[in-house]
Amino acid sequence: MFLEIKDVEKYYESGTTHTQVLNKVSVSIENGERCVILGPSGSGKSTLLNVIGGLDQVDSGTITIENKEISKLKSKELSLYRRDYVGFIFQFYNLIPNLTVRENIQVLEFLANNPLNIEELLDTLGLAEHKNKFPSQLSGGQQQRCAIARALVKNPKLLLCDEPTGALDYSTSIEMLILMEQINEKFGTTMLIVTHNTAIKDMVHKVIKIKDGRVVEDYRNDTLIPAKNLEW
Numbered sequence: 001m002f003l004e005i006k007d008v009e010k011y012y013e014s015g016t017t018h019t020q021v022l023n024k025v026s027v028s029i030e031n032g033e034r035c036v037i038l039g040p041s042g043s044g045k046s047t048l049l050n051v052i053g054g055l056d057q058v059d060s061g062t063i064t065i066e067n068k069e070i071s072k073l074k075s076k077e078l079s080l081y082r083r084d085y086v087g088f089i090f091q092f093y094n095l096i097p098n099l100t101v102r103e104n105i106q107v108l109e110f111l112a113n114n115p116l117n118i119e120e121l122l123d124t125l126g127l128a129e130h131k132n133k134f135p136s137q138l139s140g141g142q143q144q145r146c147a148i149a150r151a152l153v154k155n156p157k158l159l160l161c162d163e164p165t166g167a168l169d170y171s172t173s174i175e176m177l178i179l180m181e182q183i184n185e186k187f188g189t190t191m192l193i194v195t196h197n198t199a200i201k202d203m204v205h206k207v208i209k210i211k212d213g214r215v216v217e218d219y220r221n222d223t224l225i226p227a228k229n230l231e232w
């Protein structure tokens with residue numbers, strides 16, 4: 001198994017209140033799977049993504065990736081894990097405004113041990129003709145593609161996406177999902193997508209539903225609907 005999450009618990013303290021955000025969460029994901037995490041607002045989806053990505057620590061339980069227990073790592077090892085293993089895509093693109101598309105991607109290329117070829121990536125993402133533009137000169141969809149390129153250039157084994165289509169209109173969202181499907185197939189990247197868009201569940205191998213910090217549904221799809229045929 002590529003990723004195993006066992007009995008993970010997470011609490012937040014604020015003043016005198018003590019909130020349990022993840023309650024004995026156990027799920028597993030195979031190498032190369034596309035996976036969606038669904039659930040109501042406040043159910044713990046982003047928190048789960050953040051602990052898997054090493055952006056936050058669990059209070060109990062274990063997270064193991066390729067037999068390496070990341071929930072035990074100290075801060076330095078955790079930042080190496082994030083650098084070498086994980087790509088993040090957030091709803092807000094976090095591009096650097098005074099760098100061009102190509103330069104925004106290059107910043108991450110320099111940090112990687114085994115980066116992908118930037119020109120090929122720009123081609124795959126349909127960004128070749130925009131590579132010398134600044135983020136402010138791009139549409140929302142193009143900015144999101146640039147954010148995806150930044151996450152992918154280091155060739156991460158695990159791509160974590162928090163509401164990747166949250167800020168996009170319908171047709172740009174479909175374009176983005178087609179692209180994610182292509183990336184998963186071309187590079188074999190394992191993907192975890194947190195979303196409110198339930199239509200996405202039909203194009204992924206595995207569906208996890210969370211409510212009040214607990215996994216309430218967890219299944220694999222027998223047949224997949226291609227992203228280009230999704231409707232909502």
Ligand SMILES: Nc1ncnc2c1ncn2[C@@H]1O[C@H](COP(=O)(O)OP(=O)(O)OP(=O)(O)O)[C@@H](O)[C@H]1O
Nearest residue numbers: 012013014021039040041042043044045046047048
């Ligand atoms: N740093 C924090 N400190 C205190 N409470 C937090 C913190 N981060 C999240 N929470 C709380 O944890 C709960 C789960 O938050 P989380 O962001 O994981 O939910 P979500 O399912 O991703 O929600 P949404 O769909 O609205 O993004 C919420 O009640 C939230 O207020």
